[in-house]
Amino acid sequence: MPPKKVTLPAFKLMEARVEAVEHDLTEMRSTLVDVQNTVKTNHANLIAMLEKCLG
Known part of the structure; x- marks a missing residue:
């Protein structure tokens, strides 16, 4: 199966x-x-709050 040819408008859209x-x-x-x-x-x-509260 031959490869599909890409048209310029399709390429620009992509x-x-x-x-x-x-x-x-x-x-x-x-x-x-x-x-x-x-x-x-x-x-x-x-962590800072926990250290302050828990000593």
Whole structure:
């Protein structure tokens, strides 16, 4: 079976989709980094409060 030929409009559409997915991944990565930093901060605050309360 011969390979399918990709037309220029189809290629441009696929490029646009790939670019949109890459943009979404960048946003998700940024959000995950923010969440990770918040968790670290909250964990440190929790440990400090426990040490203060429990002596």
